[in-house]
Structure formats: C-alpha cells, structure tokens
Amino acid sequence: MDLKRIAGSRAWRLAIGLALVLGVGVPVVAVSASSETLTVAEALAAQGAGSASVTGYVVGQPTATDTVLRAGFTSDTAIAIADLASEPATANMLYVQVSGSYRDTFGLRSNPSLRGRAVTVTGTLTAYFAHGGLKNPTAMSVDGSAPPAGPTRTPTPGTTPGGDDYDRTYYASAVGRTGPALRTALHEVISVQRTVTYDQVWEALKETDQDPANPGNVILLYSGRSQRKDVNGGDPDDWNREHVWAKSHGDFGTATGPGTDLHHLRPEDVSVNSERGNKDFDNGGGPVREAPGNFTDGDSWEPRDAVKGDVARMIMYMAIRYEGGDGWPNLEPNQSVRNGSAPYLGKLSVLLQWNRADPPDAFEKRRNQVIYDRWQGNRNPFVDHPEWATAIWGG
Known part of the structure; x- marks a missing residue:
C-alpha cells in the first residue's frame, strides 16, 4: 500500500485520529500540507500525526490548559481556533503557536480584531499548553489571504473584512x-x-x-x-x-x-x-x-x-x-x-x-x-x- 499517496486523504487523516484515540498502533505518516485542510475537530483527533493545515475561527488567546482570554489580550504568542466562532468549550479548541515572524499580523494583543475571523494555519500537530495544539507554523493566512492593515480598512457592514458573513x-x-x-x-x-x-x-x-x-x-x-x-x-x-x-x-x-x-x-x-x-x-x-x-x-x-x-x-x-x-x-x-x-x-x-x-x-x-x-x-x-x-x- 502506498501510504504516502493516500496520506493526504480525509479518510486516512480520520483513521489516524481514531487510532490515536483508541490507542491502536498505526504508522506515523505526515499529513500532506498540500491536501485539503483539516477542521479543528479533525486536528484535535490527529494529534501527533505530523504536519497539517487547519482552518478555524479565532476565538481567543490561550494562557493555560483550560483558560482562553476572549478580550484584554496580553500576548501575541498564541491563538486558539475552533470550528465555531462562538465556541465556549476549550476542549473543542486548537491552541496554535504564533512564532516570531507571524506575531505582527496574527498576535491578538496587536490585532484584537482578528478574533472571530477564519484563519488557516500549517504546522505540526502536537500538544501546546498541555492541550491539543499546532506548533512551529510554516504558513498562516486569514480569510484566504494576509490580513489588511487594521486602522485603515473599511469593511462592508454585515460582513467580515474578508467577505465572510x-x-x-x-x-x-x-x-x-x-x-x-x-x-x-x-x-x-x-x-x-x-x-x-x-x-x-x-x-x-x-x-x-x-x-x-x-x-x-x-x-x-x-x-x-x-x-x-x-x-x-x-x-x-x-x-x-x-x-x-x-x-x-x-x-x-x-x-x-x-x-x-x-x-x-x-x-x-x-x-x-x-x-x-x-x-x-x-x-x-x-x-x-x-x-x-x-x-x-x-x-x-x-x-x-x-x-x-x-x-x-x-x-x-x-x-x-x-x-x-x-x-x-x-x-x-x-x-x-x-x-x-x-x-x-x-x-x-x-x-x-x-x-x-x-x-x-x-x-x-x-x-x-x-x-x-x-x-x-x-x-x-x-x-x-x-x-x-x-x-x-x-x-
């Protein structure tokens, strides 16, 4: 079986996640970053499966295993994303490391209006703050592109700046x-x-x-x-x-x-x-x-x-x-x-x-x-x- 060929398929990613949850041994194969992105739920189930791209909504700044700030952000080093923009449970969030090169545009202290927007991040699926996470990002985008400058943009009322209802x-x-x-x-x-x-x-x-x-x-x-x-x-x-x-x-x-x-x-x-x-x-x-x-x-x-x-x-x-x-x-x-x-x-x-x-x-x-x-x-x-x-x- 050509594991590399099928590693990017959704079925294989889900199989890895299920096996990890059940404790069944499976070959550890890197999830293809060029394939369709994972949801946050899939990324949480596939912890330890290697590199992946994940799309979710920014819900806050993680500060501890069970703590996420929703306002008054104190740092640019991490964001929490979820499949729902209004997700209340930290168990359903993926904690994402924001490394130095991305902090100016993806850190919540510097960009508080990022909360509620859809982002796609690529990195390693591994624990962060002793919680399901993604570390060492190699790519980050918001609403399909880099975020526009905060103070000068004038988005259409009723939609996000990227056009998301x-x-x-x-x-x-x-x-x-x-x-x-x-x-x-x-x-x-x-x-x-x-x-x-x-x-x-x-x-x-x-x-x-x-x-x-x-x-x-x-x-x-x-x-x-x-x-x-x-x-x-x-x-x-x-x-x-x-x-x-x-x-x-x-x-x-x-x-x-x-x-x-x-x-x-x-x-x-x-x-x-x-x-x-x-x-x-x-x-x-x-x-x-x-x-x-x-x-x-x-x-x-x-x-x-x-x-x-x-x-x-x-x-x-x-x-x-x-x-x-x-x-x-x-x-x-x-x-x-x-x-x-x-x-x-x-x-x-x-x-x-x-x-x-x-x-x-x-x-x-x-x-x-x-x-x-x-x-x-x-x-x-x-x-x-x-x-x-x-x-x-x-x-």
Whole structure:
C-alpha cells in the first residue's frame, strides 16, 4: 500500500485520529500540507500525526490548559481556533503557536480584531499548553489571504473584512433561534468584549461618530449638528458623552463596564444632554429649542426621526449585554417612563416601533463596525439584525 499517496486523504487523516484515540498502533505518516485542510475537530483527533493545515475561527488567546482570554489580550504568542466562532468549550479548541515572524499580523494583543475571523494555519500537530495544539507554523493566512492593515480598512457592514458573513461566524450560535434561546445566545456572544475607560471614550467617539462629510467633526446624536472634534468638555456649547441608557437607571455610573460601553455612548451638546437628563423614551412632549425635531416633557424624551431606531437598538443592546453578571445590574426595557434609579428604561412598545420605522443607515452600520474592529471587539446585534428585537420582545 502506498501510504504516502493516500496520506493526504480525509479518510486516512480520520483513521489516524481514531487510532490515536483508541490507542491502536498505526504508522506515523505526515499529513500532506498540500491536501485539503483539516477542521479543528479533525486536528484535535490527529494529534501527533505530523504536519497539517487547519482552518478555524479565532476565538481567543490561550494562557493555560483550560483558560482562553476572549478580550484584554496580553500576548501575541498564541491563538486558539475552533470550528465555531462562538465556541465556549476549550476542549473543542486548537491552541496554535504564533512564532516570531507571524506575531505582527496574527498576535491578538496587536490585532484584537482578528478574533472571530477564519484563519488557516500549517504546522505540526502536537500538544501546546498541555492541550491539543499546532506548533512551529510554516504558513498562516486569514480569510484566504494576509490580513489588511487594521486602522485603515473599511469593511462592508454585515460582513467580515474578508467577505465572510457574520451569521456563519460571529452569530453562528444565535442564528435560527427566537425568544429566550436567542436572547441567551446573543448575550454569550456580545459579552466577549474589550473594555475602555471613561477617558478613552472621548477618543473613541471622535472615531465612531465622525462626520462622513467632514472628518474633523463629529455628529451629535439628538441635535444632528456637526461639531469640531476638539470642542468637547463641559462648557454649554461643547459636546460631551451622552449615556443613551441613562447611567442612573441601574446606578452604574461611569465605571468601566456599562458606564463606558461605546454601543450606547454618543456625542451630544452639553445643554441638550442636560435637558434630556435621565428621562425615559416615549413619543410626545414639547419641542426642544436647542435640538429641533426632539420633544420632551417631565418624564420622557422623543429623539428626532433620523435616530429613533438608533436609540431603540442601543437600549436593546444594553438589555442583552448586561444581564446581572460581573456585579452589574440586570438592565431591561419596560413599559414605564417613571423608572427612577431602577435598572429599567421605557417605553418598550415605543422602542419597538422606532426600531421598525427607522432601520439602520450607513452611519449606524459604520459605527457598529468601528466599535467591533477598533475598540471593543463586539457588535450590536440589533444593528446587524433589527428583526431580532421582535423575535425577543414580540410586538
């Protein structure tokens, strides 16, 4: 039998893996790197079988046998890949050594936006961190090619920079679900994120809310005014950091976490921000003089039509992202406009209407992408799939 000829076949690779698992002796034959690539599951079963190419999604940075960082990456020396971008179990991950020549483009500390993308690596199938692994890589590629430069790329919203649909990667565990099952899946997906400090929010908003017609300006959420990026602070005509989910609703303040989450922080005129205060959202009220198109009364705020859906989707994101873990309150939209300091914000039925009436536009989609690529590494699922709001809350 010509073992070299058949070494590249999938049947032979699987046979090697099964034999290794069962402890049956087999000839150790290098898996052909020129053949079709292995899945992560196949690579884990074929540990010790020699050289192979493996394709999987980057899920984090391994630091120990059973520990993988999903955010706050500390090193460029290793990545964990899996057959699902949202894989929760380290047992289903392959730990990949990132040697010196590949660290500038494949290390997660230097390239955090690599998480969730498909990569193909070629190297030796052998234990790494006392875990199924691949070491001494001889080739690494992402989405079929070398990764483009992080700060300058402008991927199409809804797809990865390489053109891979997020439904097959980032949202793989959520697609096809509804109700509580969808909610749980989305929470697990978007909770994997990097955090920013409240000081870093200033610089982040200058990028996330940049005026597409004037790169030196930001667009203010409620007023819609384009204002110079450097005119920010606490003076009446400055812009400052508006918490769309009012930070007093749940009393989380500005500490790192919900208080600094860019998916609900927006630039706004200091005076308008002050007038909105911590009011809930609803239709009606009198016109806001400093921000035409907005309306307010004693307990609610109605934003201008162009951002009604934006506001709704930010509130929905916060409700799914912050479910009471990590010491944070369990945030939830409800039907009240008098929630005080309780971790609720209304009015849910109106927010659902706004979500339908004002679908995501190019500005909102770009903002979601910039937060994902450059700052937090997580997405607002309701920008990518506005219909998921109804699938979770009805209406």
